[in-house]
Amino acid sequence: MRTIIELLAYSWVTLLIMLLILRFLNKALGNPVPLLIIGLVLIISWAASIYKLSELLDKHFSRKD
Amino acid sequence: MELLPIVLAAIMEMLVLYMVTKCRCVLAPDIHKANHPLIPKIGGVGLLAALPILWLLWSPLSKVALAFFTVPLVMGIVGLLDDIYSVNEYLRVGISFGYPVLLYAFGLMPRLIYVPLIGRFSDALLVGAITLASYIVFSNAVNMLDVVNGVVPFSMVTISAVPLIYGLLMHDQSTIYLSLSSMAASAVLLVFNAYPAKVFNGNGGTHVLGALLSGLFLYTGASTFVLIAALPYIINGVLIIFSSRGIKGRSKLNRPTKVVDGVVYPNREGRGVLTLVRMIVIDKPSNEVGIIKSIYIAFTLSLALSLITILIWRLI
Numbered sequence: 533m534r535t536i537i538e539l540l541a542y543s544w545v546t547l548l549i550m551l552l553i554l555r556f557l558n559k560a561l562g563n564p565v566p567l568l569i570i571g572l573v574l575i576i577s578w579a580a581s582i583y584k585l586s587e588l589l590d591k592h593f594s595r596k597d
Numbered sequence: 598m599e600l601l602p603i604v605l606a607a608i609m610e611m612l613v614l615y616m617v618t619k620c621r622c623v624l625a626p627d628i629h630k631a632n633h634p635l636i637p638k639i640g641g642v643g644l645l646a647a648l649p650i651l652w653l654l655w656s657p658l659s660k661v662a663l664a665f666f667t668v669p670l671v672m673g674i675v676g677l678l679d680d681i682y683s684v685n686e687y688l689r690v691g692i693s694f695g696y697p698v699l700l701y702a703f704g705l706m707p708r709l710i711y712v713p714l715i716g717r718f719s720d721a722l723l724v725g726a727i728t729l730a731s732y733i734v735f736s737n738a739v740n741m742l743d744v745v746n747g748v749v750p751f752s753m754v755t756i757s758a759v760p761l762i763y764g765l766l767m768h769d770q771s772t773i774y775l776s777l778s779s780m781a782a783s784a785v786l787l788v789f790n791a792y793p794a795k796v797f798n799g800n801g802g803t804h805v806l807g808a809l810l811s812g813l814f815l816y817t818g819a820s821t822f823v824l825i826a827a828l829p830y831i832i833n834g835v836l837i838i839f840s841s842r843g844i845k846g847r848s849k850l851n852r853p854t855k856v857v858d859g860v861v862y863p864n865r866e867g868r869g870v871l872t873l874v875r876m877i878v879i880d881k882p883s884n885e886v887g888i889i890k891s892i893y894i895a896f897t898l899s900l901a902l903s904l905i906t907i908l909i910w911r912l913i
Contacts, residue, residue: 533880533881533891535876535877535880536829536873536877536894537898539832539876540829540895540898543828543831544825544828544899544902547824547825548906548909551714551715551821554714554715555714555716558715558716559716564718564722564723565720565722565723568723568726579835579839582835582836583836583840583871586832586871586876587840589876589879590871590875590879593863593879593880594863594865594879
């Protein structure tokens with residue numbers, strides 16, 4: 533259960549940061565196409581970071597076993 | 598506020614699901630239970646009975662109602678046929694996602710989306726891309742987590758609470774109706790699907806609920822908050838896609854967990870796929886009830902995080 537809470541907390545905080553970056557870029561760029569591209573890059577990086585954290589947690593607990 | 602269609606739809610869904618439990622048709626084994634009891638896997642039929650009532654007795658000609666209720670209807674019918682006859686994969690995906698594409702192309706879907714914390718978008722290409730991506734992501738994400746009793750309808754009740762609260766704050770009647778419709782339909786299904794399940798959701802049920810979740814994301818103006826409330830689905834989907842190196846059928850994946858005497862352990866043989874359930878049992882192996890409770894807690898926490906985000910949004 534602790535791992536899920538850690539994953540949720542990490543995902544929420546990083547998602548909020550990403551949304552605030554996109555908010556700033558939306559105001560600065562004023563054009564949806566670059567925002568779409570930057571948004572996609574950020575979303576994929578965010579997803580990859582969630583996977584990396586999960587993989588680390590999985591390895592950590594498998595060593596404990 | 599039109600409550601009559603919601604009440605009628607809930608009664609109709611309850612009657613249909615009750616008949617499904619009595620007919621004992623289209624059965625599948627519940628592999629987490631000791632003697633693998635056979636359970637009807639066509640819970641989607643109850644939702645399919647409720648959707649036309651929710652749509653036609655509310656606002657049948659509005660674009661929002663058309664998109665919100667008919668996309669789940671089409672996806673649910675295809676999913677139900679798949680539950681009964683095993684429809685060809687390409688045909689199933691083609692119809693499920695071709696229908697929203699056609700609606701959007703013919704201008705029968707809203708072409709405006711508000712993303713709280715970022716802004717309002719009306720660019721046809723951007724909104725079209727978000728609309729299609731939303732249906733693909735959410736319908737698959739919901740289907741991927743339908744592994745233990747009750748989790749999917751419970752999550753839809755908690756997620757629907759977010760746009761409901763947002764709608765009440767913004768005095769938006771349409772958002773309130775859409776949220777209550779989704780919440781009521783999911784709550785009725787939960788009565789039949791909660792542990793120990795009398796009915797499985799099946800592909801018909803998960804596709805309807807996935808499309809309803811997309812609808813809450815796209816048409817209530819609360820997309821950011823809905824996304825946060827649905828974080829356990831997103832995390833589970835991300836883990837499966839990244840750890841299996843792409844989108845593959847369940848049968849082609851190395852099992853993430855193994856069941857020994859009713860207790861679920863992480864599968865350490867070979868390169869097991871990472872899933873939310875595996876992450877739950879890696880620090881403490883658990884039985885089915887324990888896993889269900891953990892997922893319920895995860896969705897309740899996501900609901901709390903979503904409400905905190907609404908607070909932050911109102912402050913900045």
